Amino acid sequence: MESGTEPDIDLATITDRMAVKKAVQCGNVEDAIEKVNDLNPEILDTNPQLFFHLQQQRFIELIRNGKVEEALEFAQEELAPRGEENQSFLEELERTVALLAFEDVSNCPVGGLLDISQRLKTASEVNAAILTSQSREKDPKLPSLLKMLLWAQNQLDEKAVYPRINDLSTAMLEDPAV
Numbered sequence: 001m002e003s004g005t006e007p008d009i010d011l012a013t014i015t016d017r018m019a020v021k022k023a024v025q026c027g028n029v030e031d032a033i034e035k036v037n038d039l040n041p042e043i044l045d046t047n048p049q050l051f052f053h054l055q056q057q058r059f060i061e062l063i064r065n066g067k068v069e070e071a072l073e074f075a076q077e078e079l080a081p082r083g084e085e086n087q088s089f090l091e092e093l094e095r096t097v098a099l100l101a102f103e104d105v106s107n108c109p110v111g112g113l114l115d116i117s118q119r120l121k122t123a124s125e126v127n128a129a130i131l132t133s134q135s136r137e138k139d140p141k142l143p144s145l146l147k148m149l150l151w152a153q154n155q156l157d158e159k160a161v162y163p164r165i166n167d168l169s170t171a172m173l174e175d176p177a178v
Contacts (some may be wrong), residue, residue, distance in 0.1 A: 016130075017131070020126055020130065025119050025123050027119065029054055029058035030058065032054065032126065033058075040130070040134075043133050047129055049089075053125055056122075057118070057122045059071055059075055059096060060099070060114060064114055075097060095113070096113060099111075099113060149168075153165070162176060163175050163176065164176070
């Protein structure tokens, strides 16, 4: 209100994005795909890499849950055709299928695919795609605004005495030492 600008935030879209992100982070990839399609079916239709990464994550979750037979069937039916279409998908698929070759996946060279960080990476990719589809920026504005504030204050320090914000967490203006 102080800036005189109109908020263009639709809380429903934030809630929807959070639900999709949470589904991926919890390993519920089918649910996440369904939610993305409910939001905007074109997101996955126009972004084959994102769809492949979601399917890859679904495959990883099947392996994580010990459903090896189901994982193999899924890889043959869903992932293999995509690997044939795209060389980079094929390389990622081969790397992911390598998880099946190890009894102790925690010590295998591609065991990192089972880390939570892989889920977070996929969730972040989905979130960015949703934001792009809604014509919003992928990155939050606040960090860049704070960097600009610090830069402007550094520039002003050389030229003028003014009340400045020294502690960004409180945003309290401090009178200059005269």
